[in-house]
Amino acid sequence: MTGxxxxxxxxxxxxxxxxxxxxxxRARAAAARVHPELPLVSYTLLAHIEEQRGCRAADLAxxxxxxxxxxxxxxxxxxxxxxxxxxxxxxxxxxxxxxxxEAGTRVLTAxxxxxxxxxxxxxxxxxxEDLARxxxxxxxxxxxxxxxxxxxxxxx
Amino acid sequence: MTGxxxxxxxxxxxxxxxxxxxxxxRARAAAARVHPELPLVSYTLLAHIEEQRGCRAADLAxxxxxxxxxxxxxxxxxxxxxxxxxxxxxxxxxxxxxxxxEAGTRVLTAxxxxxxxxxxxxxxxxxxEDLARxxxxxxxxxxxxxxxxxxxxxxx
DNA sequence: AAATAACCGTTGTACTATACAACTGAAAGC
DNA sequence: GCTTTCAGTTGTATAGTACAACGGTTATTT
Numbered sequence: 001m002t003g004x005x006x007x008x009x010x011x012x013x014x015x016x017x018x019x020x021x022x023x024x025x026r027a028r029a030a031a032a033r034v035h036p037e038l039p040l041v042s043y044t045l046l047a048h049i050e051e052q053r054g055c056r057a058a059d060l061a062x063x064x065x066x067x068x069x070x071x072x073x074x075x076x077x078x079x080x081x082x083x084x085x086x087x088x089x090x091x092x093x094x095x096x097x098x099x100x101x102e103a104g105t106r107v108l109t110a111x112x113x114x115x116x117x118x119x120x121x122x123x124x125x126x127x128x129e130d131l132a133r134x135x136x137x138x139x140x141x142x143x144x145x146x147x148x149x150x151x152x153x154x155x156x
Numbered sequence: 157m158t159g160x161x162x163x164x165x166x167x168x169x170x171x172x173x174x175x176x177x178x179x180x181x182r183a184r185a186a187a188a189r190v191h192p193e194l195p196l197v198s199y200t201l202l203a204h205i206e207e208q209r210g211c212r213a214a215d216l217a218x219x220x221x222x223x224x225x226x227x228x229x230x231x232x233x234x235x236x237x238x239x240x241x242x243x244x245x246x247x248x249x250x251x252x253x254x255x256x257x258e259a260g261t262r263v264l265t266a267x268x269x270x271x272x273x274x275x276x277x278x279x280x281x282x283x284x285e286d287l288a289r290x291x292x293x294x295x296x297x298x299x300x301x302x303x304x305x306x307x308x309x310x311x312x
Numbered sequence: 313a314a315a316t317a318a319c320c321g322t323t324g325t326a327c328t329a330t331a332c333a334a335c336t337g338a339a340a341g342c
Numbered sequence: 343g344c345t346t347t348c349a350g351t352t353g354t355a356t357a358g359t360a361c362a363a364c365g366g367t368t369a370t371t372t
Binding site for chain 1: 166169196203213220271275276289290292295296
């Protein structure tokens with residue numbers, strides 16, 4: 001299949017770019033409906049915090065290519081909702097380690113479940129193989145983006 | 157290859173969900189940097205207008221699952237920038253047909269080029285086959301999302 | 313050790329994208 | 343002709359985001 005019809009790279013890149021944009025918008029809208037209590041980004045960050053217990057705000061900023069102010073506010077929001085706890089690290093008084101609370105874990109699980117259901121609904125007729133490959137592509141891309149010296153050029 | 161290690165669907169779906177979100181956010185941020193003059197959504201809409209000459213605002217709203225007010229403002233912005241023209245349709249005085257202007261076409265081409273370049277930079281070591289497959293996955297996903305009776309439930 | 317730099321997080325400000333609701337004007341149905 | 347429906351605009355509100363300026367803290371340099 002690789003042989004005959006070399007699909008033009010540019011066309012593919014263009015599609016990826018545009019579809020992704022469409023996806024982003026829809027994802028946000030959909031997420032807002034599915035779980036109005038836990039906005040999309042908060043959800044993502046909370047999930048990260050849950051996985052990487054004790055991570056710092058700066059980690060989140062780095063990982064998601066977000067400004068620290070954004071993260072600061074997001075985390076503040078999560079704290080206000082009672083979903084995360086911020087504790088000063090004992091060794092370094094600059095940093096705060098982040099932990100999900102009981103409620104945080106609970107709401108996260110709930111959100112994950114319903115979001116998963118929503119996704120599953122649209123992915124139900126995908127083969128496991130396609131799903132795995134799609135997931136792998138996304139990971140590959142994101143890893144590349146995170147480590148590449150690309151356009152987030154912190155200070156140029 | 158499908159045989160042995162059935163990758164758990166749920167894990168893949170979860171990855172897809174999260175990475176897609178991260179991906180989308182980064183794409184937006186990157187796009188904003190690459191072409192500050194033509195914000196991401198405007199860009200997308202302009203591209204659509206360029207492709208579907210003479211489309212109406214309502215079409216855009218339907219296609220991108222956006223509220224008409226959003227489209228209205230976006231189009232107004234594009235017009236203010238001199239990138240699209242709005243003309244009343246002769247047969248139906250409610251509708252306005254949208255056309256890209258000279259400048260619109262120009263800026264769109266430029267944006268496409270540089271955005272492409274940005275994406276290419278991160279996708280350069282992907283095979284054309286992988287790109288095509290990735291693009292196809294995104295299309296497939298978005299089409300499913302657009303036609304599914306899922307959560308944009310216009311009035312519930 | 314004092315001065316300087318680097319780092320972490322917060323806060324002020326501004327802007328984009330978005331939705332919902334209320335409204336205007338036009339067309340279609342009864 | 344009145345009412346409903348449709349296309350688009352405008353008012354208002356909210357999320358998410360960035361950048362810049364700041365306040366503490368730790369690390370480095372001299």
